[in-house]
Amino acid sequence: MTAPRPSRILIYGTLGLFALYYLMPLFVMVTNSLKPLAEITGGNMVALPQEWTLAPWLSAWSTAQIGVDPSGLRPYFWNSIKMVVPAVAISTLLGALNGYVLTKWRFRYDTLLFGLMLFSCFIPFQIVLIPMARLLGLTGLAGTTGGLALVHIVYGVGFTTLYYRNYYSAFPTELVRAAQIDGAGFWQIFWRVMLPSSGPITVVSVIWQFTNIWNDFLFGASFGDIDSQPMTVALNNLVQSSTGVKEYNVHFAGAIMAALPTMLVYVVAGRYFVRGLMAGSVKG
Amino acid sequence: MMTRARLQELLPKLVLSPSVALVAVCVYGFIIFTFYLSLTDSRILPSFGWVGMENYVKLFKLSHWRTAVTNLVVFAFLYIAICMAMGLMLAIFLDQRIRGEGVLRPIYLYPMALSFIVTGTAWKWIMDPGIGIEHTMHAWGFVDFEFKWIKDRDYAIYTVVIAAVWQSSGFVMAMFLAGLRGIDGEIMRAAQIDGASAFSMYRRVILPQLRPAMLSAVVILSHLAIKSYDLVIALTGGGPGRATELPATFMYSYTFTRNQMGIGAASATIMLATVAAIMVPYLYSELREKKQ
Structure with a gap:
């Protein structure tokens, strides 16, 4: 079944909005994992990093504190x-x-x-x-x-x-x-x-x-x-x-x-x- | 030759037996053991002093347990209702010969591949007033915007719903979409x-045919809701206070941190009974249908 035109715009709009909703947490995770901490506490969550950094990834992988050990993940x-x-x-x-x-x-x-x-x-x-x-x-x-x-x-x-x-x-x-x-x-x-x-x-x-x-x-x-x-x-x-x-x-x-x-x-x-x-x- | 033939005859059952033994001991044996413990005075370790139904009486007098059950009812109802509504809407929309369906479908469904711990971590900070949505809205100039549900005893349970719906609604969409695609074109x-009209077509012809898919979705979602544990641990840790405590987190803390194993076992038994009341009739009817 194909719906008439105006409702198709509504349908595409809704589907697009939901796609953003499902993608938003992934986007937030990725962009904020590439920011220095100050940009998260001082800036906004959905902005791209101003200063790109891999330091959080390196820290999470090999030096972050897990329980009692600074072993990383x-x-x-x-x-x-x-x-x-x-x-x-x-x-x-x-x-x-x-x-x-x-x-x-x-x-x-x-x-x-x-x-x-x-x-x-x-x-x-x-x-x-x-x-x-x-x-x-x-x-x-x-x-x-x-x-x-x-x-x-x-x-x-x-x-x-x-x-x-x-x-x-x-x-x-x-x-x-x-x-x-x-x-x-x-x-x-x-x-x-x-x-x-x-x-x-x-x-x-x-x-x-x-x-x-x-x-x-x-x-x-x-x-x-x-x-x-x-x-x-x-x-x-x-x-x-x-x-x-x-x-x-x-x-x-x-x-x-x-x-x-x-x-x-x-x-x-x-x-x-x-x-x-x-x-x-x-x-x- | 005689023994060889006998062996051939027994072989299929021998091959099946390790799995059957594992399930018999580690599922049904353990269920009986836990049920038995729920009738004893076990505390740090299992003990075998018989106390009858006392643990169950105590359990239902505990405000902590009643909070957990109330939270579960609220959570399960909203989780199921919202997932079903969103899943149905997205499936019907996607079924309108949409360009880009092949891109949209995997986007809706990918959260289902994630661990609840990952989902919980992401949403914990997204909904955190200090760095998340509220903070971002303030940075955009909406200085009066408030979203502190995750810190609010009266609203925290809804944040669990938000994260859980995000994870599971795409799955419900996929089930409904498969159901819609399975409807005979002749009838339509x-x-x-x-x-x-398009509306009455959906109401009279299509929705009634989706009933099996809806039943499956409700059963799967309700058993997921009753088992919910990881998400709450990662998102709120059961707090603030006990605001998001669920039976699964109650069982864990009473058994392993508060050393009230008898009461923990009683709560696990209640959880199992609830799941069984939903799953057994469902599995029974599914297996019977298959036979024909």
Whole structure:
């Protein structure tokens, strides 16, 4: 449907205004991260820097005070990477296997089992914090990157299973049966028949898991310590620290650093990110 | 050969079992454990002195908890209503054969890729009277302009709504846009031939078809609202005072900083029950539909 002229102007105007609204915080973060502090406290927030400087970025990365250490965000950035990579890989692989079993090797009550796994994605994680802290403490995983990765695998596998199950249920079962008649076993079918056609859903699953785990704060704050806290926790410590002058420009630079990896993924593969979001609202 | 065949038969279930075991222990086992703790006198550490429903009685007598629940109701209602209204409007507008749709859509949606800690940090300073909107308006010469909501006990909760809507409304737009694009063109053409105006077309033909998308959006947004934790921590830290305390921040502080684990566990149980009341019927109907 195409609306008449005057209302089209209104429509374009509204859409443009909303685009500005969504872009404004990003613009504020970027410009103010490139200003000396005096220009923020003395000037206005939406002005471009008069004196461009990278000092806030360098400070946020390597010298800013995080908690008790003037370490900058750098070590925490690596903590996040070390946690995210194995957690994404393992949860995605488990999801693929689960989806394969749940669609091509069906058994009694498999839908109920899947429903129980799916519900686990939506629980408020407050309900598992206390026992998980105990379990990590008892197994010596408390405060380690491995422990955090494990937590993210446990509470991410429901989503990855959802993705692959929905995707594989549209995959022709006849092909699987044909391969079986040709003598292919469980693993052969998985590696030779299912996985080669799983490219798109693997991209969706990896992006979803990467974004969610990178952006997590609750688990990182609850179960991490200095050697394993992720970027989000460090950023929050940087911004909330009450000692000394508030270095807003450093805070903005740090916020962009914490946002950069997921933003990059969004720019490169936004289409898949949206597909993941949609499937995450279950309607596949 | 016999054992090999048996193994082949068992293999699928064996492959599924690690995930099932993890979920059984770390989700359902932990839920039972936390529920059990909520019936005990646990304080710093779990303890097993049975106190029955006492923690729940105490919880609902705490003004701190009642504030958190009231805040959640206000926050969730505004967050959902505004996201839905904005999402619907943007989706309908974008669906009018707009030039540049490919540029606008990703701009509306990118906040969803950010951490709530990043969103909270950005909006914390944008809404800060000292350097943010108020300061900027003063610099532009509007010296009477005031915007101190984030420091005001009566208004701070609305700043959480503002930041949360910024993050999620694009996502609702995308859901509605997908719904609009999925509507059968034949139906619209038939309505047009019957002489339906654009307005009545939307009201009578298009909106009713968006009902599944709306239901999904409400369910997703309400469960996000109940789980909201990071955003409040980064934006206001629950303050000023307790003005933006939510059940999630209440649970954390009672359990881990105030050493009232029994009450913390009770509050977590209430949160779970609320989410389950929304999600279980929804997931049940979704899975049933899929089967057919």
